[in-house]
Amino acid sequence: NLLEPSNAFLATLKEQFAANPDWIITGKGEMFISPQEYIINGVKLLGPQRFSEGLTSILRDPSFSEFYSQIRLDEMVKENLDQDQDLIAYLQHIVNLWRQGDERTRIWLIVQLERAFPEVGEKIRKGRKNNDSN
Structure with a gap:
């Protein structure tokens, strides 16, 4: 005979850990509530x-610049590339590699991008050269 957790306990797990009460009780569905549901709560x-004040403060805080950049990247992708899911998958993979990688991984990624897009690499080098001479 198993005891079911109380509604108060489930609500606390949901609030503190974003745990999905349905998953806790039945083992079915997603383990965590969706980000949207967490924000709505x-x-x-x-x-x-x-x-709104808290979110605005976070978006202005330099320590959350990566979070803000992800929001802007998502908006840009939706505005410009919404129909091209293959390209979106590649771009998201590149961004994730960059964020999760160490310096060695980032250098490798830059080398791969410069090989694939030498004209962009040249443009970047010219921009750096102009900035250094100013």
Whole structure:
């Protein structure tokens, strides 16, 4: 005879760890609630004004620049490439490699991109040369 967790306990797990109560009880579905649901819960908990202020503060904080860059990249992809899922997959993979990689991985990635797109590499080098001479 198994005891089922209380609603209060499930709500706490959901709030603190983004755990999906349905998954905890049944073992089916996603282990975690969706990011959208987590944000919606935050808006309900704090209210639109406080949540908006907190989010705006995070987006302005330099330590969260990677988060802000991801939002801007996602927007750019949706605006310009929404129909080309193959290209989106490649771009996301490149960005993920860059973010997760160490310096060696990043150097390797730059070399691969310069081999694939020598004209872009040349443009970058010219831009650096012009900046150095100023």
